[in-house]
Amino acid sequence: MKRGRFISLEGGEGVGKSTNLLFIRELLEQQGIDLLVTREPGGTPLAEKIRQLLLEHTEETLTDQAELLLVFAARAQHIQHVILPALQCGQWVLCDRFIDATYAYQGGGRQLDQHTIAWLENTVLNGLVPDLTLLLDAPVETGLQRAQVRGELDRFELEELAFFQRVRQAYLLRAAQHAERFRIIQACRSLPEVQQQIRVALASLLPKYSE
Ligand SMILES: Nc1ncnc2c1ncn2[C@@H]1O[C@H](COP(=O)(O)OP(=O)(O)OP(=O)(O)O)[C@@H](O)[C@H]1O
Numbered sequence: 001m002k003r004g005r006f007i008s009l010e011g012g013e014g015v016g017k018s019t020n021l022l023f024i025r026e027l028l029e030q031q032g033i034d035l036l037v038t039r040e041p042g043g044t045p046l047a048e049k050i051r052q053l054l055l056e057h058t059e060e061t062l063t064d065q066a067e068l069l070l071v072f073a074a075r076a077q078h079i080q081h082v083i084l085p086a087l088q089c090g091q092w093v094l095c096d097r098f099i100d101a102t103y104a105y106q107g108g109g110r111q112l113d114q115h116t117i118a119w120l121e122n123t124v125l126n127g128l129v130p131d132l133t134l135l136l137d138a139p140v141e142t143g144l145q146r147a148q149v150r151g152e153l154d155r156f157e158l159e160e161l162a163f164f165q166r167v168r169q170a171y172l173l174r175a176a177q178h179a180e181r182f183r184i185i186q187a188c189r190s191l192p193e194v195q196q197q198i199r200v201a202l203a204s205l206l207p208k209y210s211e
């Protein structure tokens, strides 16, 4: 059986990932594609528990190194138990954040060593790369304003502005370094305009797709 396609959706806080994930899901399902929608950190019961550890506020500070290792522990579970089995069965996988989030948040935001991240990537991903990565890019202030409307902020959302500026720059650098699989979506535009850009980006995976 033909391996399914792997799409990741990336971007800073509040750029519209959840909103557009639903849109992409609908688009692909309309094309008759058997789709698995999942997210990181998370995607398995154990990885969802790790997600909670990463997002909650605790009295004991989570060190940057512990954060990085937890992200990869969750990812190891997710890849082995969910992503690879689905792709091998011919299902398509749409993942809300994947490896590029680690380069952006832990590499850019926390300023951890890129080589350490690359070593963990080689060990845990073993060559698994998304076929297409949609990067929703918007000025940090726009995203944070949108996220704040939603209510209580998690451990990452409480970071300072400079942290999110570094996250955004690291994402844009990843997109430049991996231009073959990245498509940058101008997420500060109106929702219909954002979704039109997404339609065009997905067309590269859907040769027979017509608008
Ligand atoms: N293009 C857009 N223009 C205006 N508002 C938008 C747009 N896209 C999304 N929004 C709104 O911004 C808010 C945040 O969107 P959403 O929850 O989809 O972001 P998100 O990237 O998933 O956030 P997070 O990563 O922080 O969970 C929502 O209220 C949503 O309706």
Ligand SMILES: Cc1cn([C@H]2C[C@H](O)[C@@H](COP(=O)(O)O)O2)c(=O)[nH]c1=O
Residues within 6 Å of the ligand: 013, 040, 041, 054, 071, 096, 097, 098, 099, 100, 101, 102, 103, 105, 106, 156, 157
């Ligand atoms: C995969 C991944 C995620 N994060 C951070 C980024 C976000 O702040 C949260 C996830 O919440 P959201 O609902 O997707 O916004 O986790 C990270 O720091 N590193 C990662 O690799």
